[in-house]
Structures are given as structure tokens and as C-alpha cells.
Amino acid sequence: MSDNSKIEWTEATWNPVTGCTKISPGCKYCYAERMARRLQAMGQHRYRNGFRVTLQEDLVDLPRKWKEGRRIFVNSMSDLFHAEVPFDFIQRCFDTMREADQHTYQVLTKRPERMLEFALEALEGPWPPQVWAGTSVENADYKWRIDMLRGVPASTRFLSIEPLIGPMGNLDLEGIHWVIVGGESGPQARPMEAEWAREVRDQCHEAGVAFFFKQWGGTRKKLTGRILDGRTWDEYPLSLPKNRLTSSETSFSNSIRLATQV
Numbered sequence: 250m251s252d253n254s255k256i257e258w259t260e261a262t263w264n265p266v267t268g269c270t271k272i273s274p275g276c277k278y279c280y281a282e283r284m285a286r287r288l289q290a291m292g293q294h295r296y297r298n299g300f301r302v303t304l305q306e307d308l309v310d311l312p313r314k315w316k317e318g319r320r321i322f323v324n325s326m327s328d329l330f331h332a333e334v335p336f337d338f339i340q341r342c343f344d345t346m347r348e349a350d351q352h353t354y355q356v357l358t359k360r361p362e363r364m365l366e367f368a369l370e371a372l373e374g375p376w377p378p379q380v381w382a383g384t385s386v387e388n389a390d391y392k393w394r395i396d397m398l399r400g401v402p403a404s405t406r407f408l409s410i411e412p413l414i415g416p417m418g419n420l421d422l423e424g425i426h427w428v429i430v431g432g433e434s435g436p437q438a439r440p441m442e443a444e445w446a447r448e449v450r451d452q453c454h455e456a457g458v459a460f461f462f463k464q465w466g467g468t469r470k471k472l473t474g475r476i477l478d479g480r481t482w483d484e485y486p487l488s489l490p491k492n493r494l495t496s497s498e499t500s501f502s503n504s505i506r507l508a509t510q511v
């Protein structure tokens with residue numbers, strides 16, 4: 250885990266679980282798998298099981314120790330709703346997130362059907378407002394995940410459309426508050442066409458949904474950058490407190506104005 254993440258849309262990562270199994274084409278060149286294998290080779294104790302699902306019991310309480318509020322990406326190295334993570338362990342993570350409410354938590358899964366099951370059948374108490382629920386959708390074949398996410402009673406729901414590996418077509422954005430788009434990065438990155446990203450952006454703005462363009466990706470993502478049509482797109486849902494935004498980021502009402510100025 251790290252309290253100074255390089256991921257563009259978050260500030261810190263918290264990994265009470267590490268390891269995962271591949272579930273759909275977006276997983277093909279999984280960054281978490283590459284990292285886990287590298288850390289295992291380096292002899293890091295947390296990654297002694299490589300990419301096998303491992304509960305990191307001693308990290309369940311970590312965000313309680315971070316006094317200053319942060320945007321925290323939960324399980325950047327795993328999927329909290331993997332079938333091998335028991336509901337009682339997930340509940341303990343939710344206890345931490347409920348009580349350490351100085352933070353905003355970004356929980357992203359490729360298994361929204363299990364997230365929904367947890368929310369409706371196992372979660373003790375209401376879904377905490379500071380916990381954002383998100384799902385990854387890499388192409389049009391996985392749009393059903395958006396329907397699953399819509400059923401999760403979170404006050405902020407978001408999509409990570411990364412890696413975007415095919416056109417999404419029409420999106421039903423009802424009940425969705427934030428959409429991230431990004432191309433794949435890494436040695437075997439699959440290309441993303443600009444039209445695919447624009448199509449998502451334009452639908453977001455028609456639906457009043459904040460849009461964040463993370464990166465073009467590619468084998469050298471620093472060179473390809475994150476400019477789309479002459480500007481960056483760093484919009485956040487209005488539920489994010491203003492003091493959690495940096496000077497270059499905007500909550501959605503401001504970003505509408507910025508977008509029409511250019």
C-alpha cells in the first residue's frame with residue numbers, strides 16, 4: 250500500500266487483499282499481476298504467494314492511522330469482491346471505511362454482481378456515503394456490469410473504462426456519477442482509438458456525468474500523455490469535497506464551464 254499513489258484519479262492506495270484471478274479481456278495484461286510477480290521475485294513478504302488471493306489481516310485498519318483525509322483507491326492490487334474474499338473480511342474493511350470517515354474510498358471491482366450481493370444481503374448498516382462503488386468495463390460486451398452497479402445503494406457510483414479496448418456504443422448512465430477512461434499501458438498495450446474515448450465523453454456530458462480522461466497509454470505512457478482534444482479532463486463527481494481537489498481538478502459543475510470556454 251502507499252499513501253502517495255501515482256494513479257491519476259486517486260491520492261493513496263490501500264490493499265487489505267492482494268492477488269486475484271483473471272476474469273475478462275481487460276485483465277489480459279493486468280498491472281497488479283505484473284507487479285505482484287516482480288515483488289515476489291524481490292522477496293517481499295506480502296507477495297510471498299505471488300498473485301494468489303491473500304488476505305492482509307494486519308492492513309485492515311490502516312486508513313484509521315491516516316489522520317488527514319485522502320482519496321483512497323481500495324485494492325489496487327486485487328479485487329475486494331473476488332469470490333475468495335469472505336464477506337466477513339469485506340465487512341471488516343467496511344467497518345474501517347465507515348469509522349475512518351475523514352477519507353473518501355474508491356472501491357473498484359470487476360465483480361459487481363458480488364458487490365451487489367454483499368450490499369443487499371451481508372453489509373451491516375447502510376452503505377457509507379464516503380465509499381464510492383465502481384466497476385470496470387473494458388468494451389461493450391461487459392456493459393451488463395453497469396446494470397449490476399446501478400443496484401448498489403452507494404451515493405456515488407463510478408465506471409472505470411480502462412483499458413478501453415473496443416467501442417462502447419450507447420451507454421446507460423442513469424445512476425452513474427463519474428466515468429474514468431484510459432488506454433492500456435505496458436509492454437503489450439492494446440491501442441485505444443480516439444473516437445472510442447470521445448464517444449464516452451460526449452455521452453457523459455449529455456447525461457450530466459463527470460468525465461476523467463486518465464491517459465492514452467501505450468508502451469511509453471509518459472510520452473502519449475493525457476490530452477484529449479486540446480485539454481485534460483479532470484472532472485470529479487460533486488460528492489467529492491472541494492478541499493479534496495487540487496488546483497488543476499474540477500468538480501463537475503465547474504468543468505462544464507471550462508469545457509465550453511475552449
Ligand code: SF4
Nearest residue numbers: 269270271276279359
Ligand atoms: S480483476 Fe483487476 S486485479 Fe483482478 S486480474 Fe483482472 S485486472 Fe487484475
